[in-house]
Amino acid sequence: MKNRMVKAAAIIFSFLMLFSVLSLGEQQPSVTMQVNKNVLYPGGQVWANISVTGDGKVYLYYDPDILEVVNISTNGGAGHIEGKISVLVAQSGYIDVLFKAIKIGNTTLHMHANVSSQTFDENESISIIPYPNHIMFEPSMIEANINTSFNVDVTINATQEWDSTNFNIIYDPNILDFKNYSIIAALSNSSTVTVNKTSGIINCNLASDGKEIGKLHLITFTFYGKKEGASKLMISNASLFNETTPLDFDVINGSADIIAVKVYFVPDYREIYMATGKPNHFKESLLINAFTSINSILLSISFNPSLVNVIGIENGTAFNDVGYVIDNSAGEIQITAINFTGDGTIINITFSTLDGGITDIGISGEAYDETFTSISIYSGNGTAEILIDDIPPTTTLQHGMPYYNDGTNEYITSNTPLYINASDDDGNASGVKEIHYIIDGIEYVTTNSSTLIHLNGNDGLHTIEYYSIDNVGNEESHHIVTYYLDNTHQQQHCSMVCLTTMTEQMNT
Known part of the structure; x- marks a missing residue:
């Protein structure tokens, strides 16, 4: 009887082991990704948690201009290059990545995995938005001469209503000597300021009798530059409240350079x-x-x-x-x-x-x-x-009226304006230095980028050669045009149509 019970127990145990193995073999591969927040402020942090069931490789792509990797935790083998994290997972595993927001903008975390012969893709959108409220120094960067005084304000720029704020101002007492402060009249008489000139810490507890919103200068500090050097002006241990509700904000610190030379x-x-x-x-x-x-x-x-x-x-x-x-x-x-x-x-x-x-x-x-x-x-x-700048200028010559082209010659008179225009705007253009034009072998130079000329002299063919040079000496290819100057309208030089056309243009 006892042997039968032992055999029965062994059979049951074997059956349970077989069932367990079969159940494990039926476990489906999966890869999922979650983030603990989708909206955060600059400097804030976000976790991306990836769970893996099965064997394979997982890739996590991110924008390194917006997010910075702070920490990678995994039970697999991880590799990281800027913008891409890769993890080799054996059996089941996890990948936890902590990111820090370094720039305002919208981005996407893209997870791609090849696990147990299956492909998985998931995306999580992340938005880094500006803080709604700011506590800051104005101006934030100060240059002051040694042995002189200067003022600096602490300002709140708020998009939400607030009624109280607390913060410390930290400065270098070896470089700056605190002189005095002035709280704006809009704040409550219950506001207090405590100064420790030895440690360079000013404690400010400021309250308003009502609700404030928008930009408000809270307090003005006067310092004296007693030694050359740079002192940070820092806002620390700050808080901002609307009654008892804390508000989100960032601080913009400043600096003061005391100049001796x-x-x-x-x-x-x-x-x-x-x-x-x-x-x-x-x-x-x-x-x-x-x-x-x-x-x-x-x-x-x-x-x-x-x-x-x-x-x-x-x-x-x-x-x-x-x-x-x-x-x-x-x-x-x-x-x-x-x-x-x-x-x-x-x-x-x-x-x-x-x-x-x-x-x-x-x-x-x-x-x-x-x-x-x-x-x-x-x-x-x-x-x-x-x-x-290796690109020469470009020069054009255009004519006005009267003008006629009979297919062989271009006819003008001494009243016909000729416009020479130069431009130099390609690439790293240094600009037009000179226009050169040569009329019948006589050269003229102008330092303007355009010039107006007229042809004078005897009737007949006249040649104009023109080109430009830029301010670093690039000289363009020379252009040559030939005009027939016809001031007397001799028929042997110009057809009746030409004569009629030019005469009409001159009389217009």
Whole structure:
């Protein structure tokens, strides 16, 4: 009896195992994707969760201009290149990807999978929308001279009603000295501001007696620039409420550059045209403004030596003594200037172009006072964009009336206007420099892009050759036309139809 029970149990166990295997074998492959949100703000994060049943490969495509991958978690083997995540899944698995929104816009997460000989595709739309409310500095970027005061406002720009806000202002107390603040009259008397000048933190608790919406200047701060350098102006630990309901918002931080010595290029940006193999020259002036006492300055000027070279330097009047070393192979100029005389030009640099492209003309270095104590400089770099123009201008010649063409000759009189027009607007066009026209071997040049001429002289055939040159020396192919000048209307030169037509045109 006992043996029968053991055999029965073994049969039942075998049956259950077989049923389990058959059930597992019948499990259908599947791939699904879900996101935890479809709308978010810049800087917000969204999870994409993919569940896989079966063996195969899963691809997740995203727009790297709008979304940034923060983390990938999976029990498979993952690979990632910008815009594409691929995961090899053995049996069942999961893929969890955390994205960060980096730009406002609409995008789609596209999942494509080949699992257990089946294909799966799913899409999830993601929208990154602007924050409805902003707490910000105005202006956000400040340049102030050392030993002077400046004001900066904190402003709310809201599309939703609000009635209270709290935030901290953080600044660098080594560079800025807090002087005072002024709250706008529209805010409640219960608003409070607490200043800790040692730590550089200002705590603001601001309330309104009513509901506010739109743009509102909340508070004005006055700072004093006591030391050269850059101080961040940050809004931290901020909140915005409509009664007890918190509102979504972002903050726009600011910065303050306190300038003791400013060294900068004029112009700070320029376009220079050149034809291939034909260098062009341009000049950059290096200027200085000192807002504290200085004696000397050491500077390094950098440029791209594959695009430009220095071919000349002229000293300015800001220093009595200026020395420099040019290294065109490294793209550097080392400048030593002593005995400061006043604001103005340090040097004028003449560059020669080598190739097309954009080069920054950078400035680095320090100024020194009479005791040789270093003073940081605020540098205003230059930029030169070199444009290649290898296309010559195009020139046309058009006639007015009276005019007649008998199929052999083109007849005009000295009253017939001839219009020569040049244009140069293809590609990186440098513009028309000159129009050249040659009448019966005598050359004329105009610097205008159009000119009006008349033929004079004896009746008969006259030849006009014309062409234009652009500002980098591209010369177009020459054009030649021949007119028959007929001021006396001699019949041997012009048919009766010609005479009648031209006479009617002259009398019109």
